[in-house]
Structure formats: C-alpha cells, structure tokens
Amino acid sequence: GGALLGDRIRMMELATDPDIFIRSMGTRGMLGGLTGAVYDVVEILDASGKDIVIVETVGVGQAEVDVIKIADTTLVVLVPGLGDSIQSIKAGIMEIADVYAVNKADRPGFERTMAEIESLVELIADRGEERTPIIPVIAKEGKGIPELADTIDAHRKKMEGTKEFTLHRRRRYEAELVEIIRKRLMKMIFDEDVFRDRVEDLIDMIMRKKKDPYSAADEILSQVLK
Numbered sequence: 001g002g003a004l005l006g007d008r009i010r011m012m013e014l015a016t017d018p019d020i021f022i023r024s025m026g027t028r029g030m031l032g033g034l035t036g037a038v039y040d041v042v043e044i045l046d047a048s049g050k051d052i053v054i055v056e057t058v059g060v061g062q063a064e065v066d067v068i069k070i071a072d073t074t075l076v077v078l079v080p081g082l083g084d085s086i087q088s089i090k091a092g093i094m095e096i097a098d099v100y101a102v103n104k105a106d107r108p109g110f111e112r113t114m115a116e117i118e119s120l121v122e123l124i125a126d127r128g129e130e131r132t133p134i135i136p137v138i139a140k141e142g143k144g145i146p147e148l149a150d151t152i153d154a155h156r157k158k159m160e161g162t163k164e165f166t167l168h169r170r171r172r173y174e175a176e177l178v179e180i181i182r183k184r185l186m187k188m189i190f191d192e193d194v195f196r197d198r199v200e201d202l203i204d205m206i207m208r209k210k211k212d213p214y215s216a217a218d219e220i221l222s223q224v225l226k
Contacts (some may be wrong), residue, residue: 021050039176042070068096069175072168073155075148077101078117080109095124097132098155101148105136189220198223 014020025037038055045053057067068074076097100117102110114134121132133151137144159165189195199220205211 021045038070039179066175069172072159072165073098073152075099075101075152077103078113079104080107080113094120099148099151100132100134101144102134102136103139105138105144110136185224188224195220195224 015022023041025041042053042055055067055071074096076094076099078100079102094117100121102113102117104110114136117134121134125131135144135148135151137148139145159168189199202211202216202219206213206216
C-alpha cells in the first residue's frame with residue numbers, strides 16, 4: 001500500500017528498526033486492494049515468529065475490502081475533509097471496520113468527520129450490538145496512538161477463542177485456497193499451448209458472433225477439468 005496512517009516519513013524511520021520488517025507490494029492488477037501474494041506473505045511472517053503483522057491496502061473505496069479475509073482485526077483510517085465521500089464509501093469499506101481511527105485530528109473539520117462516522121456506526125450496528133470504537137489520533141505527534149493500539153489489542157483478545165474467530169480463520173483459508181485454484185486455472189488456460197490456441201479461436205468466434213462468451217468459457221473449463 002502507501003504509508004501507514006498516511007505518513008511516509010514515519011515508515012522510512014521504522015524501516016531502520018531491526019525489530020520491524022516492511023515490504024511494499026504492488027497489486028499486479030488484482031482487485032480488492034491487495035496483491036494475490038499477501039496470503040503467503042502473512043503466513044511466512046506468522047511462521048517466522050512476528051508478533052504483529054500489519055497489512056495495508058492500496059486505498060480506500062468500496063472495492064478495497066479483501067483485507068477482511070486476511071486480517072483478524074480490520075482498522076479503517078479516515079481523515080477530516082472527506083465530506084460526502086464518507087457517505088459514498090459507507091456500503092463498502094465502512095462496514096468492515098473493527099476499529100476506526102480518525103487521523104490528523106487537529107485539522108479543521110475533525111468534529112464533523114467524527115459526527116459522520118458516529119452516525120454511520122449507529123446505522124450499521126445491529127440493535128444491542130457493541131458500537132465500533134472510533135479513536136482520534138495525530139500520528140505525526142504520536143497522540144492517540146497508545147489508545148489506538150490498546151483498542152486493537154482489546155478487540156483481538158475479545159475475539160480469540162470465540163466461534164466467530166474460528167469461522168473467520170476458516171474463511172481466510174477458504175479465500176486463500178480459492179485464490180490458488182484461480183491462479184493455477186488461469187495459468188493452465190492461458191500459458192499452455194493446447195488451451196491458448198483454442199482460447200484464441202474462441203475469441204475470434206465471439207468477435208464474429210458465432211459463439212457467446214459463456215458457452216466459450218464452458219467449453220474451455222470442460223476441457224481443463226477432464
């Protein structure tokens with residue numbers, strides 16, 4: 001992604017810390033805000049004994065929600081001045097948050113942003129459900145960061161050992177398996193000569209209106225899955 005809490009300088013400072021490993025990865029055309037390799041990277045870092053693994057998406061929008069498939073706790077970071085854009089993204093990224101952070105809380109418009117998020121949290125939450133915490137921070141000055149870290153840690157501790165946590169982990173591995181199968185099928189279809197040539201023929205037929213894309217896809221898949 002970009003830079004944690006929007007601060008590239010802080011990321012550069014952390015890169016020299018021997019206890020912290022930072023690696024930026026492009027999405028390589030993948031949708032959802034993450035690269036397809038992120039599953040493997042998280043597993044490797046976890047197996048290597050890293051205490052905390054932070055995964056940052058490439059941006060904020062209705063499509064950048066795949067992080068929920070991987071992260072045990074999802075933090076959504078917003079800043080004052082978004083205005084109507086908060087309303088526009090509420091159907092996507094706003095609904096996946098376990099914790100909200102409003103960075104640059106010293107900026108004009110902070111109170112309005114907090115009020116908008118609080119209103120959305122009320123709309124999203126089920127009756128009787130605990131409200132998603134909203135933490136104001138000023139990352140450059142370190143203000144609010146200890147409280148944010150404690151809130152994230154509290155969510156993790158609350159979730160561990162619950163049926164919901166186990167189900168979440170199961171869905172994570174399901175998503176990883178589906179992604180591996182998808183990659184291998186695509187590689188098989190488009191890299192091997194026997195299928196690639198047929199794909200080209202089918203595209204020509206679709207162009208001439210002799211075949212529709214759905215039946216063409218069925219034909220290729222039936223050959224691959226023989």
